[in-house]
Amino acid sequence: MINNLRAAVRPTRTSRLSLRKDGGAYDATRPAEATTAVVDCAVYRDGVRVVTERSLTPHEAIRQVRRDGGFVWIGLHEPSEAEFSGIAAEFGLHPLAVEDAVQAHQRPKLERYDDTLFTVFKTIHYVEHDELTATSEVVESGEVMCFTGRDFFITVRHGGQGSLRALRHRLQDDPELLAKGPSAVLHAIADHVVDGYVAVADAVQDDIDEVETEVFSPGRKGTPRGTDAGRIYQLKREVMEFKRAVLPLVRPMQLLSERPMRLVDPDIQKYFRDVADHLARVQEQVVGFDELLNSILQANLAQASVAQNEDMRKITSWAAIIAVPTMVCGVYGMNFKYMPELGWKFGYPMVLTVTVAICFGIHRTLKRNGWL
Numbered sequence: 001m002i003n004n005l006r007a008a009v010r011p012t013r014t015s016r017l018s019l020r021k022d023g024g025a026y027d028a029t030r031p032a033e034a035t036t037a038v039v040d041c042a043v044y045r046d047g048v049r050v051v052t053e054r055s056l057t058p059h060e061a062i063r064q065v066r067r068d069g070g071f072v073w074i075g076l077h078e079p080s081e082a083e084f085s086g087i088a089a090e091f092g093l094h095p096l097a098v099e100d101a102v103q104a105h106q107r108p109k110l111e112r113y114d115d116t117l118f119t120v121f122k123t124i125h126y127v128e129h130d131e132l133t134a135t136s137e138v139v140e141s142g143e144v145m146c147f148t149g150r151d152f153f154i155t156v157r158h159g160g161q162g163s164l165r166a167l168r169h170r171l172q173d174d175p176e177l178l179a180k181g182p183s184a185v186l187h188a189i190a191d192h193v194v195d196g197y198v199a200v201a202d203a204v205q206d207d208i209d210e211v212e213t214e215v216f217s218p219g220r221k222g223t224p225r226g227t228d229a230g231r232i233y234q235l236k237r238e239v240m241e242f243k244r245a246v247l248p249l250v251r252p253m254q255l256l257s258e259r260p261m262r263l264v265d266p267d268i269q270k271y272f273r274d275v276a277d278h279l280a281r282v283q284e285q286v287v288g289f290d291e292l293l294n295s296i297l298q299a300n301l302a303q304a305s306v307a308q309n310e311d312m313r314k315i316t317s318w319a320a321i322i323a324v325p326t327m328v329c330g331v332y333g334m335n336f337k338y339m340p341e342l343g344w345k346f347g348y349p350m351v352l353t354v355t356v357a358i359c360f361g362i363h364r365t366l367k368r369n370g371w372l
Contacts, residue, residue, distance in 0.1 A: 037079035039157075040168065045070030047175030058087050062152060071151045071182050073168070078104075078158050091152055094118070101145040104158040108245065110252035117148040117263050119186065119252065121193045122245035123162030126203040134230030138207060138238035139200060141245060144193065146186055148263050153182035155189070167192050183264040187271050190253065194275050197246055197282045201289075204242065207235060208289060208296075215300050229300055236293045243286045246279065253279050317366040324358045 043050040043061050045068065056064070061072040074087065081102050088098045094113035100106050100120070111118045123142040132138070142159020155164060171178050171188055178184055211232055256264060257272035264272075328351060332339065344350075366372045 037076045037083045039075040039077050040165075041072065041074045043070055043072050044178055047177070047179030049172055059090055062090060065151050071153060073153045073155075073182075073185060075155045075164060075168070076157065079156060084156070087154070091147070091149065091154065092116075093147055093154075097147065101147075101156040104143050104145075106143065106145070108249035108252060110255055112261075115150060115263070117146075117186070117261070119146040119148065119190075120144075121146070121189065121249065123159065123193055124196055124200045124242055124245050125161035126200045132207055132210065132231055132235065134234050136231075136234060138204065138235060139242050141241055144189060146189060148182045148186050150263065151182075153185045162193075162196075164189065164192075180265045180268050183268045186256075186264070187268050187275065190256070190272065190275050191278075194249075194253075194278050194282065197242075198278060200242065201282050201285045204235075204239065204289060205285070208292060211235060212292070212296055215296055215303070229297065229304070232293060232297045232300060236290070236297065239286065239289045239293060243290060246283050246286050250276075250279060250283055313371045317363075317371045320366070321359050321362050324362065325355050328355050 038058065041056050041058055041061050043052075043056065043064050050064070050070070058072070058074050061074070065072050076084070076087075079087075079102065084098060084102055087093075088095075092114075093116060097111065097113055097116070097118040100118070106120045108122050109118075109120050121144045123144055125140045125142070127137045127140050129136050129138070140159075140161055142157065142162040144158075144162055144164070145156040147154040147156075157164065167188055171185065177188075215232075253272065253276040257269060257276045260266070260269070332351065340347075363372065
């Protein structure tokens with residue numbers, strides 16, 4: 001795939017032709033198949049969306065921006081290589097970044113290619129459920145890739161969650177912020193993603209509290225022991241997915257908030273500090289979730305082991321009690337002519353009485369020692 005992308009994407013922004021897979025030429029000025037994955041394409045000038053009679057193609061939008069100023073924001077959802085190649089050629093996107101954007105399943109990161117910042121965010125959505133089970137899906141992840149340039153901003157979204165439509169509308173209601181350019185959109189998306197992390201962390205905390213309460217609460221009669229282990233392990237796996245989204249993003253947010261960048265407005269950089277602070281708090285929560293679930297799982301396994309030991313002690317105690325009548329009956333069941341008290345009238349009641357008394361004494365002793 002990388003060879004095809006290198007052939008499809010040319011380094012100059014002004015090139016209008018790129019190679020197709022069949023060796024022919026693809027005209028980036030035509031809205032061909034490259035626009036099928038475009039969710040929205042708009043030009044913003046002085047923080048206000050430029051209203052047009054019809055939807056603009058990416059080619060028309062960037063030509064208008066370079067002629068009249070402003071920037072273009074293009075949103076795409078799960079584009080294929082063929083669908084993205086025309087846009088990549090038009091904006092001069094680096095082949096490696098294009099490959100990452102098309103393939104998805106990337107770690108959160110921040111990379112710089114010439115005059116373009118490539119940022120990967122993992123979106124996390126909490127899946128509502130009536131009861132946590134060993135197969136419950138707790139979090140669902142998606143991805144948002146962002147290309148930030150001097151006069152353009154491109155988002156490539158993967159997954160069913162994490163729509164940016166509402167975010168775009170909120171930004172359009174704040175022209176003063178949007179007038180800061182593409183870096184303002186990058187901050188808004190970062191803030192949106194991290195706010196989602198905060199909400200999911202609170203919801204996951206409730207699930208962990210519920211599991212913790214059930215593990216350490218007295219068991220109900222008839223409830224199978226050890227059934228919580230599967231639920232705890234499933235919740236731990238979901239937390240691990242959450243962790244893979246949060247932890248790698250810490251370093252990119254630190255860079256955006258601390259290191260001066262030509263493509264990031266200095267005023268916007270101050271806002272990234274707030275996002276980094278929120279992300280640091282979520283990071284601490286997620287790491288704490290992992291450690292707490294480890295402790296809960298170990299406690300649950302320890303409780304199961306203790307319960308098994310208790311069961312074995314009870315079985316052993318009853319076996320000891322039953323051994324007494326078994327032994328007595330075994331002795332008197334032998335075909336010997338001369339047996340103790342065999343010819344006595346009260347021999348049979350006496351043997352039964354002695355047997356019951358011994359069993360009762362053993363039972364009392366075991367119960368007093370906590371075995372029964």
